[in-house]
Amino acid sequence: MNDPFLGLEDVPSFKVVSNDISDGALSDVKFMSGDFGIEGGQDISPQFSWSGAPSETKSFVVTLYDPDAPTGSGFWHWAVANIPAEISELPQDAGNSDNSKLPAGAVQFPNDARAKKYIGAAPPKGHGVHHYFLTVWALDIEKVNISEESTPAFLGFNMFGHVLAKGVLNFEVEVK
Template sequence: MNDPFLGLQDVPAFHVTSKDIVDGKLMDKKFMSGDFGIEDGQDISPELHWTGAPSNTKSYAVTLYDPDAPTGSGFWHWAVMNIPASVEELSQGAGSSDNAKLPQGAVQLPNDARMKKYIGAAPPKGHGVHHYFLTVWALAIEKVEIPEDSTPAFFIFNTFGHVLARGVVNFEVEVK
């Protein structure tokens, strides 16, 4: 398995959970990608909540990354930045393209498919198990000042040195 945090600063962890991800598995296919051909996939982002982030957190970001995608660079499924520090949860479906369930001020960046929304898991059939990292980033800055059409990788690059802590929910998916 590829380590998505290799080369990033070593920071403390905080607690992130989801009622939609249990024991490293998605609880329903609706969280997988219908856009990418998964039967019954609806590209609905899972509910998330977090506790224990540093008290000096000024904003949060959330990303979903699959380092096992057959691209040579993984695949960014979702990225949201500039979530206010007062927010400690995202409801199910917060990653919809209409942004209706995102907190005020939060910005969804285009994923690797160049869509400003959550794209669910969709490993290629027969490619084996893919490991997904749903990460909440506690940041020391209120806003990440990058263009709203930036890539998730560019976002991570621009937060280097500003990450106070991160919490991760991992899950695995295989399509046979």
């Protein structure tokens, strides 16, 4: 498995939990990608919440990344920034394309499919187990000031030096 945090500053961690992800697995195929051909996939983002972030947190960023995608650089499925510090949960389907379930001020960036929404897991059939990292990043700034057309990688670059802590919820998917 590729380590998506290799080369990043080691920061404290906090807890991330989900009603829709448990024991390292998604609870329903609807959280997988129908857009990428998974039967029953609906590209609905799972519910999740977090606790224990540092008190000096000014905003959060959420990312979903698959380092095992056969691209040479992994695949960013979702990126949301500028989540206010008082928020500690995103509901199911917060990653929809109309932004109706995101907190005011939050910005959804284009994923690697260039869609400003959540794209569910969709490892190529027979490619083996893919490891997904749903990460909540606590930042010391209220806003990451970059273009709303920026890539998740560019978002990460601009977060560098502002991350106070992170919480990670991992899950695995394999399509046989």
